[in-house]
Amino acid sequence: MDGLRLFKRMEMEGFGPNDVTVILVLRACAETRALSVGIKLDRFVNGRRVKLKKKVVTAFIDMYLKCGCLDSAMRVFDEAVNKDVYVWTTMIAGLASHGRCKEAVELFEQMENIGLKPDEKTMTAVLSACRNMG
16 A cells, blocks of 8 residues: 555656556555556556557556456457557456456457467466356
8 A cells, every 4th residue: 555655645746657657556456456546547547648568558457357347457458459468368367267258268269369379377367267167
């Protein structure tokens, strides 16, 4: 929570966050389920209309998933350009962990169809989805 307090102070003093700050604040939001701060940060970043780096996209998806906002996570995923294996894997794992296993497997198939090679974490997420589907 100290990190979130520092972020609020930084914001009050007129400093905008950089990528590292955004990622760290989103991790804190995910851990503490501070969804309101994550949403505020999402609006701030989107208001700047900048192309998000893949690590920032992954952090937003992870935060929304851990806060139970699957639709928001999917929105961030859908809006992302040039997704890497980490972005795809985060979304696949999140869908599987929330019981949306069929969607997780379908997303994995889409990833394969565009020629992106899965890593060990991707395969673990897909196997988890398959196990949960029975």
